[in-house]
Amino acid sequence: MGSRTRALRVSAGVMAAVVLAVLVVPLAVPLDEQAVDLGAKLLPPGAAHPFGTDEVGRDLLLRCVYGLRVSLLVGVVAALVATVVGTAAGALAGAFGGWPDRLLMRLVDLFSAVPHLLLGIFVVALFRPGIWPVVASVAVTHWLSTARVVRAEVLSLRSRPYIDAAVSGGASRWRVTVRHLLPAVLPQAGLAAVLMVPHAIWHESALSFLGLGLPTHRASLGNMVNSARGSLLAGDWWPTLFPGLFIIVPTLALAGLAGAWRARLNPRHRSELTL
Amino acid sequence: MLELRGITAGYDPRDPVVRDVSLTIGDGEAVGLLGPSGCGKSTLARVAALLHRPDAGSVVIDGEPARGWRHRAPREQRTAFGVVFQQPRQSADPRLRLRDLIAEPLRATGRRAEADTRVGELAPVVGLSAELLARRPHEVSDGQLQRACVARALVARPRWLICDEMTAMLDASTTAALVGVVEAYRRESGAGLLAVGHDAVLLERWCDRTVRWEPLTRPFTVSRGLRPRTPGPQTPDGLNTVPVIRVTQ
Amino acid sequence: SAPGGGDKAGKGRDELVVGLANEPETLSPLLGYGKDGNSKIFDGLLRRDSAMKLEPALAAELPKVTDDGRTYTYKLRKGVTFSDGKPFSAGDVVFTYRTILDEKTNNAAKGELAAIDKVTAAGDDTVVFALKYPYAPFAERTVLPIVPEHAAKGQDVNTGSFNTAPIGTGPYVLTGWSKGEKLTFKANPAYWGGEPKVKKLTMAIIKDDDVRATRLRSGDLDGAILPPNLVKGFKGDKSKVTLTARTTDFRGVTLPTANKVTGDVAVRRALDLAVDRDAMVDKLLEGAGRAGYGPVPTDSEWFAKGTERPHDLDKAKKLLDDAGWKPGGDGIREKDGQRAAFTLWFPAGDKLREEHALAFASDAKKAGVDVKVQSGTWEVIEPRMKEDAVLAGGGNPADPDFDLYNLLHSSLALDGFNNMAAYSDPAVDKALEEGRRGGDKATRKAAYDAVQRGLADNPGYVFLTHVDHLYVMNGDRKGLTTQVEPHDHGLGAGPWWNVEDWQPAK
Amino acid sequence: MTTVLSVRELSVRFRMPGGRHVAAVGDVSFELAAGECLVLVGESGCGKSVLASALLGLLPGNAETSGEARLGDGLELLSADERTLARTVRGRRIGLVPQSPAAHLTPVRTVRAQLAETVRELTGARGAALAEAVEAAAARAAFPAGHLDRYPHQLSGGLAQRAATALALVGDAPLLLADEPTTGLDRELVDRTADELRRHADAGHALLMITHDLAAAERIADRVAVMYAGRVVEIADAAVFFGAAGPRHPYARGLLDALPERAFAPVPGMPPELGALPAGCAFAARCATPKEACEAVPALVDGVACHHPHRPLAEEASRA
């Protein structure tokens, strides 16, 4: 399975580069990512600006890196929070059944009932604009799918004979959940987490678009892609392409890593992997 | 004493599998339960192990009636039973290595410290090498997995053993070896045993007493009778015989 | 025809499909629809020609002003009928104005008619407005559309069916309104000005600029309003023409009086000099606009010649140096421990303002003033306007009073979005009052010149640009014109402002 | 008699983490003729099920095979591609009763659905004929018709076993691999199943039955093969094997002796680790009389792979 290993290495490499870029570049390069230079408007990629410049002459490479920083923060934190909360809620509901299940699931209904963007708008509107309200608004609205997916899996798992064996061995409900049920649903939850990252990135830009997210001039990948639409129609491709790649490439790398992780979680796939 | 009193159990309250069955196992006694396939032996075994709530009747463990089932049963009552399930593949968590599978009851009951030594003791006895202990269920044969399940049943030193067709997928030598293991454990701990099986020769050799589950003549009037829900295909309909609780030895 | 086929929209000479960015909330003039005239379905007493001069519409002639400018008398046009066939009369005019001014009517723009004391009909064909005080630009307000009393009365003015199914005297009759999608009109055969030659008019509502541009390109539309960067994309397209409408639509930065930095006249004047307006016009507007030095555009007859302040960074720096604002370690100036820094807000989602804000901040930095750009919704911005700068926009071409009074008069400081900078200058206040009181044009011009000079000396706002409105149209219609447009442009703005007068090409 | 399956030096190794290998099957060779029933016995973990899986190409991804296994018509199974196996071999030319039948049924579909689907695919039956064929197939394996609409988890062990047997018999394949087809069945059902399988063989099909149930084996076997640590150590006629003479390999003798009706004592010692097989005879460590010769791997000569096979008393005497 050489190609799998190769894919994994590439993913890991890209992720390492991304983390490095996000942490180091803003410290190492003392340039202002917001520096406007009307004279250098919409320059195509070249020596001075490897990724070109945008509509007010800001350097796209620098903005991409800064944007990656903000977007990854928003995406990863929101995805993590949503996944952890969703998995916990789903697993508890599924494993315990009865009234905890009903209560939790009605809570899920409650949160799903208010359209996401609407809930997001309110959450963000209640606070000053900034990163954390955005993260909160994305997290608050996105644990629901995970919770339901996890619960369904748990419901199906909990009648397996090996759960009987655990019960007979004296395992508490909690232990059954943590030791036997959760590991089995982790692949599903992990998939949701990875999908949530790019989703959160654009969700953030949608909020910004409505004036409720990050200030639109602050570099975030979603904002950049979004505001580059006009240039794209005018034939200037670079303001779209580079931020777009900056969203997609780390997402794919993350997906690659998560895929390998899920394969390791699955005992059968695992024994077929030779790492 | 483990007493099953007037157990009626099944999966549909209108049509129970087991009807009004009573069975008593004395301290340290080994009871074999024989019966046609599909008659409800496993169901009864699950009731006895407090894993399945009967529709009626009670389970009394050492004079104390079971207060709940599954998680609702107090942990001491639950862990008084070591259960070997009929199908090892289904009763092993596919994610656990055999070592963890065996140690799980100890870990689950907060006896972590004992786990390693106990697994170390049991593994050679049931015939599992260190190499096998490091594998996961799908990487071992059914027989090897069943050995791990036997070890799991013994690991927490239960007072009662319930073995549902423990040896069905084992060869004669392994059967003899595992029965030896169980018997050695019983000698040492004085545990009682309910062994469910089809192999009359084996059960009679192994157990103090064998109970045979046979078709009823008068379906609903015998209170201490054992009756199969479905007349096995081997029993021509209508040709029912008297219930027998035959005691050997 | 094939869906999306390029021929579809322009298929008939007598049809027009245009794309607009905004949808009216209501079609009832009673609630504010068409208050600045040219509403297509309705007519006002007066209307504006291509040069923005008032001319009679439902009135038979321009109003007679008497009583020191406090009484306006309108003679009405005869023989006008509403599109339901009922005749138009003075009662309708009185009904319209009285209803708007009624407390219970949810018309947010009713403040514009605040000068009115009484409206009365003198017979069927004369309406008399009595004002509370002399108000020179009053006639400009009477372009407001007139509603038929018989149709609009008897229902809840705020929610009644008239709001979505209006009846008017205008050149077009509404045939359908699919909210969020389009409004459709057909020519009014009984229009008093003669039945329009363009028989069918469709206004597609397309909020997103990029989508509008794309649909225009796909042939779905005959014309649309577009931002400058998207217009650029049509430069090479021979089948399309670009029309540039001059406007009074300004963009500027408020300099709040209460802020220690922006309240300082030296800082204000320095910033006013430090901004490179020509670069903004060139780069942000792609040349479609003019440098702005006040709400009155430089090419307006009301503009005070000589108040232009060309870009002069050195002078700006010197001003600051002289006033004691000394550069600190990071290049940002300081005075008495006060850093020359402030926050500039722009409403999120408004790209043009965002770019102006960024350019302004960049220019200010060169002079040693640190401007932190922030965005938010108006709800977020409003409570901060007292301390923080805002990238403001506005402009009404009808009369200088409309903009200048609201922006600069101290009585309106921080009242709604009027005088956002809390600008307060007694001399300017006086001149503003003079200007609105009336008199002949020369007197008024002198007053407004004084206002503009006052503003140049103490710039409470840094005005940046006047933004042209750009329209891209199918090139097969010749001789299109545009009016001078205000900041807010409704259905009637754009090259199709006089669509009812278009003649079929031979 | 026509050869249905001929296996030559078949080996299966599993790659394990850390570069180790598990030699689950080693150099197994045997032939199986039409109408013949070969019973494969051996201690748990000796490679019986893996052998069956190898023949069907159902080994997990970390398995490596060598040797060859040819069907009567010449198709080599080990090198056949997945398509061929799926389209023409499995179910059609080789049927399988898997061990752990409950685990091999799809949990979310009823027995009837799965049986019907198999019948439809293998025989093309439709409509009423299909319903009939389903009931007939169930009856053949003594699966009660009343339980057809149950889901796998609602079946008792024995019922699942019968369902699996029914499914395997549908295709009437020339070769049937039955891996423990009698677990969970009571005596009468064991006999019934054994008889059914025997009938199947008598109808001209070859049968490879893996079992622990020596009584059942005795009932239907033509020949018996004994596996130990992945190798076939003895292959003998059933009559001889179960007869007075008994098997010749010490392991096979130990196995028979372990039966509850006999000594009921296990073969002493533990089976060797397949990951680290000893150089010589794998059984030497447990053998009562190991000799120096046992340091070499014994070849399967004359049906037995032992350096000192047991000889019937008469023969022993004649040699003396």
Added chain:
Amino acid sequence: MNRKALPWGPMARMAGRRLLAAVPLLAVVTFGVFALAAASPFDPAKAYAGSAGLGARRDVLDQLRANLGADEPFVTRWWDWLGAALTGDLGESTALRQPVSHVIGERVGWSVLLCGVAFVVAVSVGTVLGVLAARRRGGWLDRAVTGLAYTLEAAPPFWLGLLAVWFFSVELGVLPAGGLTDTGADVATAGQVASHLVLPAAVLAATQLPWFVLYVRQGVGDALAEDPVRGARARGLRERTVLLGHALRSGLLPVLTLIGSRVPELITGALLVETVFSWPGIASATVEAATKVDFPLLAALTVLATAAVLVGNLLADLLYGLVDPRIGFDG
């Protein structure tokens, strides 16, 4: 073939329980929305005034606020709304200046059409692609499909919409770019609506696709390694039967779950897609209703959304029980 009858009884009981739970839930949700809207900094009077309000003075706005009843505490407003709604009067939308019932009646159909078509497409295409990808994990098709799925998930709907318009309407000229009917047309004929539906529905479906694709892939992929599939293969079933009848059936559970829990995402997507394509549906009114603090419309929309979500989740829960008999119908 005598198929087993569906377990109508337990299903009906479950539906009944949910129906009962829906009543307090609706009350809580609408109350919550009223509370949130009241707590948000949006000012109903200014919102109502719109751009005209920017120049409006304080006294005018105060008067407007009083006229709109916006100066009352939200609890009172909610209570009044509830009382009126129970008698069938949903109130007046201040954002659209129409009776709410009218707004909904006019628009909800188009939204349902759009969302319904998009959802069906997303589920079916997602399932097909997911199965194909799972068939050979790590193969080129798998990589392509997975990459596409993640890319789609990263692409905001308004962006996809624009690209779609550009490509299909401008470059190819095969599909109309927006609106419900041809821009110049007066009546909505089925044919026109159908052709105008293609792009928005496709874009909306594309935004919903990734979850279905990847969950099907995950579920089917895992199931393919399990014993039941091995059993099915051993029986000689065709690859397609194995994939669809066994692997997919076992891995279908998460997909069903998504049917319920993706409804909110669908609504969010519809909201953006409707705006981009000038589709006169109800979703695009949501943001407006929120930022304009249009209580009656907001409440009505929330009730609709809640109903959609509840129905979706109930449907999913009912399907679980049918698809996986081990789950049953409690909850």
